[in-house]
Amino acid sequence: MIPRPNGEPRRATVLGSAAVQGRQGVPESAGKKLGAIAIAIAMVATGVLMSAPAAIAAPPPGQDFNVSQGDLEFIIKQIEISEAHAEDTLTDPGSSPLCKATSTFDIPSQTHFDLDGDPCVGSPLLPFGLRTVDGRWNNLMPGQDGYGTAAAHGPAHLRRCGLR
Numbered sequence: 001m002i003p004r005p006n007g008e009p010r011r012a013t014v015l016g017s018a019a020v021q022g023r024q025g026v027p028e029s030a031g032k033k034l035g036a037i038a039i040a041i042a043m044v045a046t047g048v049l050m051s052a053p054a055a056i057a058a059p060p061p062g063q064d065f066n067v068s069q070g071d072l073e074f075i076i077k078q079i080e081i082s083e084a085h086a087e088d089t090l091t092d093p094g095s096s097p098l099c100k101a102t103s104t105f106d107i108p109s110q111t112h113f114d115l116d117g118d119p120c121v122g123s124p125l126l127p128f129g130l131r132t133v134d135g136r137w138n139n140l141m142p143g144q145d146g147y148g149t150a151a152a153h154g155p156a157h158l159r160r161c162g163l164r
Contacts (some may be wrong), residue, residue, distance in 0.1 A: 075112060075129065075140075077109075078128065078129060078130050079121065079130070080111075080119045081097060081119045081120060081128055081129040082097070082120060082129060082130035084118035084119050084120065084130065085097040085120075085137075086112075087118070088107070088118070093101075096137065096140070096145065097120060097121045097129045097137055097140065098120065098121050098123075098140055099112045099113075099114060099120040099121060099122050100114060100115070100120075100126060102115050103115070103120060103122065104113075105122065121140060124140035124141045124142070126138075134149060134150050135149040135150050136149055
């Protein structure tokens with residue numbers, strides 16, 4: 001026991017003791033009941049205030065996929081450009097999907113056209129046209145048309161290996 005300044009013994013506070021300092025005279029069982037009741041009230045109050053929203057079932061696959069008219073027009077334009085490029089490769093296997101210097105731009109359709117009337121990609125920086133399966137036209141920048149082709153090593157890889 002630790003003596004108080006006036007000489008009386010002081011009881012040390014220990015959880016689970018018969019009397020806790022500051023609540024002397026309250027039996028341990030009554031203190032536990034009051035604590036349990038307070039915790040139960042807090043749990044009920046927070047459960048009522050923070051009740052989870054009702055679970056909403058996820059829509060079936062494909063039901064939340066929306067395509068607008070503009071999306072469809074953009075896709076059709078890509079297909080038209082790639083068809084024109086495929087047609088050009090029949091006569092010239094190295095033809096590019098990029099427009100020639102003599103191409104025109106149609107404002108209403110927002111499309112570039114070659115002299116023969118086929119749609120083409122107006123700039124290598126524009127997101128138009130589909131690429132070939134073998135990857136020859138993955139990069140439309142002049143001189144970089146072979147970047148990304150199948151079984152080709154890029155310049156960064158060649159430098160790491162000491163080959164360039």
